[in-house]
Amino acid sequence: MKRITVLKVLVFAAALIPAAALAVGFYQVYYGIDFNALTANPGDYITDQTGTWTLAFLLISLSVTPVRRLTKWNEIIKLRRMLGLFAFFYGTLHMLTWVVFINSFDPGFMADDIVKRPFITVGMATWLTLFVLALTSNQFSIRKLKRKWQSLHRLAYLAGIMGVIHFWQLVKADTTEPRRWAAALAVLLGLRVWWAVRKRQFLVKGGKTSAVAR
Amino acid sequence: MLIKKPSDIRSSEITPKSLYLRRREFIQASAAGVVAAGFAACSEEVGAQGGGLPKLANLKKGSPLSTTEMPNSYDHITSYNNFYEFAGGAGEGPKQNSKNFKAGNWKIKVDGEVAKPAEYLLEDFLKPSMLEERIYRHRCVEAWSLIVPWAGIPLKDVVDRVQPTSRAKFVKFYTLVDPSRFPMQRTDLLPWPYVEGLRLDEARHPLALLAVGLYGEQLPAQNGAPIRLVVPWKYGFKGIKSIVRMEFVEKQPLNTWQQQAPNEYGFYANVNPMVDHPRWSQARERRLPSFFANTRTQMFNGYADQVASLYTGMDLRKNF
Numbered sequence A: 001m002k003r004i005t006v007l008k009v010l011v012f013a014a015a016l017i018p019a020a021a022l023a024v025g026f027y028q029v030y031y032g033i034d035f036n037a038l039t040a041n042p043g044d045y046i047t048d049q050t051g052t053w054t055l056a057f058l059l060i061s062l063s064v065t066p067v068r069r070l071t072k073w074n075e076i077i078k079l080r081r082m083l084g085l086f087a088f089f090y091g092t093l094h095m096l097t098w099v100v101f102i103n104s105f106d107p108g109f110m111a112d113d114i115v116k117r118p119f120i121t122v123g124m125a126t127w128l129t130l131f132v133l134a135l136t137s138n139q140f141s142i143r144k145l146k147r148k149w150q151s152l153h154r155l156a157y158l159a160g161i162m163g164v165i166h167f168w169q170l171v172k173a174d175t176t177e178p179r180r181w182a183a184a185l186a187v188l189l190g191l192r193v194w195w196a197v198r199k200r201q202f203l204v205k206g207g208k209t210s211a212v213a214r
Numbered sequence B: 001m002l003i004k005k006p007s008d009i010r011s012s013e014i015t016p017k018s019l020y021l022r023r024r025e026f027i028q029a030s031a032a033g034v035v036a037a038g039f040a041a042c043s044e045e046v047g048a049q050g051g052g053l054p055k056l057a058n059l060k061k062g063s064p065l066s067t068t069e070m071p072n073s074y075d076h077i078t079s080y081n082n083f084y085e086f087a088g089g090a091g092e093g094p095k096q097n098s099k100n101f102k103a104g105n106w107k108i109k110v111d112g113e114v115a116k117p118a119e120y121l122l123e124d125f126l127k128p129s130m131l132e133e134r135i136y137r138h139r140c141v142e143a144w145s146l147i148v149p150w151a152g153i154p155l156k157d158v159v160d161r162v163q164p165t166s167r168a169k170f171v172k173f174y175t176l177v178d179p180s181r182f183p184m185q186r187t188d189l190l191p192w193p194y195v196e197g198l199r200l201d202e203a204r205h206p207l208a209l210l211a212v213g214l215y216g217e218q219l220p221a222q223n224g225a226p227i228r229l230v231v232p233w234k235y236g237f238k239g240i241k242s243i244v245r246m247e248f249v250e251k252q253p254l255n256t257w258q259q260q261a262p263n264e265y266g267f268y269a270n271v272n273p274m275v276d277h278p279r280w281s282q283a284r285e286r287r288l289p290s291f292f293a294n295t296r297t298q299m300f301n302g303y304a305d306q307v308a309s310l311y312t313g314m315d316l317r318k319n320f
Helices: A003-015 A017-030 A042-062 A064-071 A074-102 A107-116 A118-135 A139-145 A147-153 A155-170 A176-204 B017-030 B033-039 B074-079 B093-097 B122-126 B155-162 B256-260 B304-311
Strands: B107-112 B118-121 B132-139 B144-154 B170-175 B195-199 B209-214 B228-230 B243-249 B284-287
Touching: A003 A017, A003 A074, A017 A042, A017 A074, A042 A064, A042 A074, A042 A155, A042 A176, A064 A074, A064 A176, A074 A107, A074 A118, A107 A118, A118 A147, A118 A155, A139 A147, A147 A155, A155 A176, B074 B144, B074 B209, B107 B122, B118 B122, B132 B209, B132 B228, B144 B155, B155 B209, B155 B243, B195 B256
Parallel strands: B107 B243, B144 B284
Antiparallel strands: B107 B118, B132 B144, B144 B209, B170 B195, B170 B243, B209 B228
16 A cells, blocks of 8 residues: 555544544443543533634644645645545534534524624634535546635635634633634744745746745 | 332442432433433432532531522532633633642631621631521523532621621622632733622622532532632622632722623623623523533523512613
């Protein structure tokens, strides 16, 4: 097997660990093996965990390009789609905890939440963005959309920014964690801005653009 | 099956009580009506649980002010807390970060507009009153709730004892400032000390309690040791913990969370399903350990019959 295929399988398995941990926790609570497996507020815990992993996979997928540029390890690009899809996977679980645990499937409650509460509005917008990206992540879309595909998938930056804002909005007083996410995201997006500026300067001077830059 | 056995074998001898209690709560809460009916008749003696802290002597039980709802397990009540002096959010943080907390020779100062300002050792402060168990609903502003068997003395006893002057309109409570015992006080997470307040007539209400115990034992650190306020018709943040000072004042105090976010937290903080928090609905709550926020929140947390008259003529939307 090719090295990248092995890596893909490993990353896939690793990315499922957080979901598996929650499933094991649920099993332990449900069958009375460990009633504290998901803390005293299990609904909230599952919401927090899935939200955190959504942000994590968003940022991991956004770090593929910088890692590729800095290390010249081009093959890593083959992991990007899967990592992005895992952000969508955890984002969907996260959104479903809101549907099921908080709003008990009631459309009236949910509509109310989306309209009245900015952090839900932003959260929902983030999920919709991820949904569009996941929907157009296949080869067919890439071929069909051509150059537009790349512009469309720059929405991942927006999703990252909205995700961090969403986290920040729901914190009561202790902003330590959202600050960390914001800092990490700032590095990832800052690098891209830096490279774009440098590329423009290079082109102005009449040079040729690097084949790796994207 | 365990539970049906007659009383010659106590079910607590078969399975650790905290475990099977939690199971029932979980099933009732999560599986809706499927199993709940079969368990509805069960009732457990409060006081069989605990955390191994010293037991409180001469605790009067069976208060008519107690709810008949089944209390949450000791484990729950002591491992899911908001106590910003120990950790910046709800969860196990306060329990983990308060392991070395010692109350020591705790003193409480009563001053301001009172005939008899004084500083008391905690035991002298409590001595004139009878310790009572009060099983209350506890509703957090974050839309979760628990049933808690507190032990304490009526706040009214203390208020009457210290004889407020005619200028006293409010009671202002202060938490201890001691960064060596409260690690988060080394940060500026909140303005320290934590401050809360009640109107004098609220403080004289029979439901208002100065709690020193939980499940018949001394209060654990994460729940506000050694003495905290419990006002069951208000959101949990009004229940200031580790109190060292009660100041009787003329002007309405600026409580900590109001200072922190005046558009989100008010002075009164009465539980009110009609007035939403800007970031979430207050119409429903999650009765822990349920996964679902599907318990309807009641006006004044279900204590409307007792306390609504305190607020007649007030716009509760404005005075949230």
